[in-house]
Amino acid sequence: MSIIIYHNPDCGTSRNTLAMIRNSGDEPVIIEYLSQVPTRATLIRMIADAGLSVREAMRVKGTPCIELGLDNPQLSDALLLDAMLMHPVLINRPFVVTSMGTRLCRPSELVLDILPRPQQTAFSKEDGERVVDEEGRRVAAAR
Template identity: 50%
Template sequence: MVSTSLYRGAMSDVVIYHNPACGTSRNTLALLREKGIEPKVVEYLKEGWTKDQLKDLLKRMDASAHDILRVRGTNAEELGLTDPAASEDALIAAMIIEPILVNRPIVTTSKGAALCRPAELVLGLL
């Protein structure tokens, strides 16, 4: 069994892009804390996104903007963003304008980045 102090020392660079209104996001944050990790919490709905930030996250996740697009509870369909032909640049631009279009939570560590749905996916980053 790995001690939580080992995680704490190795995981000082953990960031969670968090929406406190989201149960999965809250569960992921709780799981990190249960492991003894106090991540930097970024409430992206308040802070927003930059183009460089999203591109960096996508690169680290080896994902496309389509992979992190949140459809439920958003206007993604009305904006035409669910169309497979919608470009990466169009999705990223929309995500900058409307941060809710990014699914959550996204967690980054020195091991990489992942959309942690379900919350247990965060364990692969520790």
């Protein structure tokens, strides 16, 4: 099974996630979901497989979520899904699908839990935060 990332190249979290996938030696299938909107069935499956509610999978920051009234807790999942498909910027990112599971990779290092192969080299995020050491082991997050 290929690794699939639902990617937004303008998002640092998405870029870091993609870089960690590549650091494992894999080249994923990249779906730029803003222009290649997933089907309703695919979106429902990803959200369920990631163990999220539809609302948890919806992005609020930098989206028309509030303007569209989607912050109303009374709205049904079906209506939220309709909005996400009509305005894909409402789909939180990045979702990654591998043979080991599906995750909404926020923070980006959550992708490490579902990559079939280990990290090949040290890795730091774009902001300089060290995530993987020289031996390919995950570095504990500073608290």
